[in-house]
Amino acid sequence: MASPAMSRSPLQRLSTFKSTAAATPTTATATPTPLSPVPSHLDTFSSDPIFSAFLSPDFNPTQFSTAALSSGSAASRIEKLQEGLRLLDTQLRHEVLSRHQELLHQLSSVKAAESSLSSLRSSISSLQSSVRHARSELSDPHRVISAQTHQLxxxxxxxxxxxxxxxxxxxxxxxRNLVDSQPDASKWDLSKAAQLHYEILILYNESHLSGIDVVDAELKWVIGSAPK
Incomplete structure (x- = not known):
């Protein structure tokens, strides 16, 4: 039969991790005390002559290994690195324990955001499909209306x-009737003839009648019959 410790969930096992510097035994009925803050070991790494090299953006593992071997202190370097790994593991566990509620909340928020995003993508896809359908339905009538408008x-x-x-x-x-009715030009109604002549030329120019053969032919007579 499995022991109680083996049947516990990962989160329950995670809650039992304690910092070696701040852990105190508690009973099952004791009120849990908040974890005391543990100084970040990364602060000391930045000033450490060995670990500071790992923080450099130009870190080269080959060069680091070569330097350790050539210095004759490879074993001590390995021990130092293992110590650093243990410190980082302790710090990481402390961060997870002290922030696991916040992490769980953020995880829930991320899942909710993913669900909303999925729903939004589905809505956008449906909208795009509707737009394409509407565009296909409107394109033919639009072409017909454009052609008919042009014809109109x-x-x-x-x-x-x-x-x-x-x-x-x-x-x-x-x-013509005015001119033909009186062969004697001296007896023409000059004011009326001038008015007709003026209206003909204005209408011809403003209406862009140039190029219409029948009008052009008549206009030659109009210009030739202008009162002198």
Whole structure:
């Protein structure tokens, strides 16, 4: 049958670790006392002639081993390193014991964050899928609307051009009637003829009617018939 010590969980076994400098025996009913702070051995390592080399960012294990062998003190160096490992192990255990509640809390927070992140990733993936679906559904109608809008603009421009062309031709027709009704130029209604001539030229230029053959042909007559 397994002994009670062997059936204990890792966390229970971890709680029995004590610093050799501060451990005191307690009974099962005694109120646990907080662990006394243990000075960090890393503070002494930085000033130690052997351990300080390990703190350097340029540490080279090959060079360290070569120097230890060439100095003839390899055995003492090994013993020193083993002592350092024991001190670090003690310090690490103390840190874990003194902060295990905080570590457990952080572990729980990390798991909760991972769960939230997983949910967020799933939501983002679903949103991206919806956006792609909506984009595919809207792309074809958008192309159709764009094409029809372009056609509508062309129809509007063409309609406006035709209206201005017809208006220009009507004004030219009025000017022709005015001129043809009185062969004697001295008896023309010059103010009315000048007004028609002015309106024809303004409408021709502002409506960009240049290039329309019928208008260009009539305009030559208008310019030639201008009152002198």
């Amino acid at each position: 603009n062309n129809l509007h421009s063409t309609s406006l051009l035709l209206q201005n062309t017809l208006r220009t031709l009507r004004l030219i027709h009025k000017l």
